[in-house]
Amino acid sequence: MIQLINVTKRYELGGEIVNALDDVSLTIKDKEFVGILGTSGSGKSTLMHMLGLLDTPTNGKLIIAKKDVAKLDDDAISDLRNRYIGFVFQQFNLVNELNVLENVMLPTLYSKISLNFDPQQKALDILKKFKMYDRRFFFPNKISGGQQQRVAIARALIMDPEIVLADEPTGNLDSKTGEEILKLLSDLNKDFGVTVIVVTHDRQVAKKTRRQIFIKDGRIVKKYI
Amino acid sequence: MKKDYLLSLIKLSLEDFKRNKVRTFLTSLGILIGVFAVVILIALGLGLKNYISGQFESLGTNILIVFPGKLLDSSGGFSSSGSFGGILFDERDVAALDKLTLAEYVVPIFEKAVTVESQTASESTTIYATTQDIFAIRNYETSDGVFFTKQDAQKGAKKAVLGPKIADKLFPSTAYSVGKTIRIENQSYTVVGVLKSKGGGFGGPDFDSFIYIPYKSAISMDPNKDFLAIYIKAANSTDISPLKTQITKALEKRYKPDDFSVIEQTEILNAVNQIFSVINTVLVAIGSISLLVGGIGIMNIMYASVTERTKEIGIRRAIGATKQDIMIQFMAESVILSVFGGTLGLVLSGLVVAAVHSFFPASLNLFSVVVAVGISSLIGIFFGVFPARKASNLSPIDAIRYE
Numbered sequence: 335m336i337q338l339i340n341v342t343k344r345y346e347l348g349g350e351i352v353n354a355l356d357d358v359s360l361t362i363k364d365k366e367f368v369g370i371l372g373t374s375g376s377g378k379s380t381l382m383h384m385l386g387l388l389d390t391p392t393n394g395k396l397i398i399a400k401k402d403v404a405k406l407d408d409d410a411i412s413d414l415r416n417r418y419i420g421f422v423f424q425q426f427n428l429v430n431e432l433n434v435l436e437n438v439m440l441p442t443l444y445s446k447i448s449l450n451f452d453p454q455q456k457a458l459d460i461l462k463k464f465k466m467y468d469r470r471f472f473f474p475n476k477i478s479g480g481q482q483q484r485v486a487i488a489r490a491l492i493m494d495p496e497i498v499l500a501d502e503p504t505g506n507l508d509s510k511t512g513e514e515i516l517k518l519l520s521d522l523n524k525d526f527g528v529t530v531i532v533v534t535h536d537r538q539v540a541k542k543t544r545r546q547i548f549i550k551d552g553r554i555v556k557k558y559i
Numbered sequence: 560m561k562k563d564y565l566l567s568l569i570k571l572s573l574e575d576f577k578r579n580k581v582r583t584f585l586t587s588l589g590i591l592i593g594v595f596a597v598v599i600l601i602a603l604g605l606g607l608k609n610y611i612s613g614q615f616e617s618l619g620t621n622i623l624i625v626f627p628g629k630l631l632d633s634s635g636g637f638s639s640s641g642s643f644g645g646i647l648f649d650e651r652d653v654a655a656l657d658k659l660t661l662a663e664y665v666v667p668i669f670e671k672a673v674t675v676e677s678q679t680a681s682e683s684t685t686i687y688a689t690t691q692d693i694f695a696i697r698n699y700e701t702s703d704g705v706f707f708t709k710q711d712a713q714k715g716a717k718k719a720v721l722g723p724k725i726a727d728k729l730f731p732s733t734a735y736s737v738g739k740t741i742r743i744e745n746q747s748y749t750v751v752g753v754l755k756s757k758g759g760g761f762g763g764p765d766f767d768s769f770i771y772i773p774y775k776s777a778i779s780m781d782p783n784k785d786f787l788a789i790y791i792k793a794a795n796s797t798d799i800s801p802l803k804t805q806i807t808k809a810l811e812k813r814y815k816p817d818d819f820s821v822i823e824q825t826e827i828l829n830a831v832n833q834i835f836s837v838i839n840t841v842l843v844a845i846g847s848i849s850l851l852v853g854g855i856g857i858m859n860i861m862y863a864s865v866t867e868r869t870k871e872i873g874i875r876r877a878i879g880a881t882k883q884d885i886m887i888q889f890m891a892e893s894v895i896l897s898v899f900g901g902t903l904g905l906v907l908s909g910l911v912v913a914a915v916h917s918f919f920p921a922s923l924n925l926f927s928v929v930v931a932v933g934i935s936s937l938i939g940i941f942f943g944v945f946p947a948r949k950a951s952n953l954s955p956i957d958a959i960r961y962e
Contacts, residue, residue: 383956386877388876388877388955388956388959389956408881408882409881409882409883412876412879412880412881412882412884413879413881415876415877415878415879416878416879416880417879421877421878423959427870427873427874427877427959428874429871429874429875430871431571431574431575431578431871432571436567440875440878441878441879443563443564443567444875444878444879444880444881444884445879446881453563489878493879
C-alpha cells in the first residue's frame, strides 16, 4: 500500500515558488491497477517520482511498504526502489551498453539481500514469457521500441516488486504496440497481483486501468478536463 | 562484495574502453609514461648502486685506507670543509704501521698520472707505485705472466704489472706483452704480468687501466718516497674496529688528528650510496611529475565519462543502485584504466632494462613491480574519486531526465 498524506512539493524556478504538488492525499491499495491522468505540467510526473521514491516531499508524509520515507536514508530508499518498485519509462531507459539479458538482470546486481532465485534463469524465463528469448543477446539499439519496452517491463519484474510504475509507457509506441504493452501490464496485475500504476496524459490509455486519478495544477480533482 | 558484482563492473569498464579505444589508449598513455619513467629510473639507480657495491667488494674486504687530510665528516658524508692532502706519508709511517699486531698487510701507494710508451703506442694512464702486497689485498689474478715479487719490491726492480685495458692499448696482443719493455717517464720497465679484468670505470677509478710498479723503482717520479695512501688489511672483519684504533694511535704520535683519515671501505661505499640515493630520489621525483600529469588526464576523462553517462547513472539509481554502487563503478573504471597504463609501463620498462642490460647494469626487481602497480592503483583511486563522487551525488531524477 502506498499512502500520500497532505504531500506538497515545492520548487523554486527562476525566483518563483512553484507548487508542483499541492496538499495531495492519496491511497493506492495493494493489487490495484490505477491510472494517473493529467496534462503536461499538471504535476503528474512529480507525483510519479514521489511514488517511485526518486523524489521526496517538501511537506507531508509518504508511506510505502509501511515505512515513512522521510525517516529513511538514501541507502534504504535505494533498497526499496530495488525490491519494492519496478519502473517502466516512456523512453524505455535500457542501458545501451548491456544486452537484453544483462539489462533484465541488472537490478539483481544491486540487491543488498541474497536472492532466492538464480538471476540468469529467472531473466530467461521472463524473456521467454514476453517472447523476447531469441533476442536475449541483442543490444537495445538493435530491437524495436515495443521490444525495448517489453525488456524494460521484464527488468521491472525481475525482483518481484509489489508495484510497477509506468510513466507514459505507450508514449513512444504506435497504437498497436501500445495496446500490447498495456495488455501486458494489465495481465501482470490480473495474473500476478502486482500493483500497477500507469501515469499518462492519454485518456484512452487511462481507460484501460481500473481506477483513474485526475491531477491538475498539482491537486487531485474529481474530473479530467 | 559479490563476485558477479565485481565481474560485471569490470566487464562494463572493458566494454566502455572497447567503444572508446583511442581515448582509453591516450588516457592510459599518461600513466604508462609516468610509470615507465619512475620504474626505469629506480632500475637504473638500483643497478648502478649494485654495480658500485660490487666494485668495492671486488677491491678486497676488511681493508682500511689511510689518507692525508679529513675526507669524511662525522655524519659519514664527504666532508665539505675538510680536504684531501696536506701531509704525505713516508716509509717511517709504513714501518710504524707494519708493527701493528692486527695488520695483516700494510701497502703504501704512490699514485701518479703518467704517459707510458711501448714501441708502438703512447698512452696516458695512472701508475700505482706500491709493494707486491697490493695484489694480495685486492684479490688480483694474472691472466698472463706473474706479479712482481717481494724481492722485486725491496730491490726496486724495474718490473711492471699491467691492467688488461692498458696492456691492450700498448700491445697489439696482450699475450705478447709479457717480457716487453715499456717506458714510464723515461724509465724502462719490463712487463712481467697482465692482470685479469675487474671492470670499473663508471665514474670511479678504472683499475683495469692502471700500471703497478714497485715504489722503490720510482725514485725519479717519487724522490722522497712519499705515499698518497696506505692500505691496511685486517685478518678478520672483527679486527677492523680495533685495528682502526691502533692505526690512529700510531699515526697520532707524528701527526695531528685532523691531518689524516682512517677510513673503512664501507664508509666510502656509504658516502657514495648517500650521493646516489639523493640523485635517484631527485630523478624519481622528476619522473613522478609525469605520473601526476597522467593522473590529471584520467580525472579529466572520468569527468567527461560521468557527464556522458548521466542518463545511465539515473537508470541505475532508479532500479536500486545506491550512491556507493555508482561510486564503486566509476572508481573501478578509473583504477582499471590506470592499472592498465601502469602495467604497460612496467612491461615497457622491463623490455628496456632487458635491452640495455648488456652494457648498463640496470635491474628490475619486485620493488619496482610493487611500485608500478601500487602507484598506478593509487593514482586511479585518487584521481577517480572526485569524478566518481560527482556521479554518485547526481540526483536520480535529474540524471534520468538528462538527454
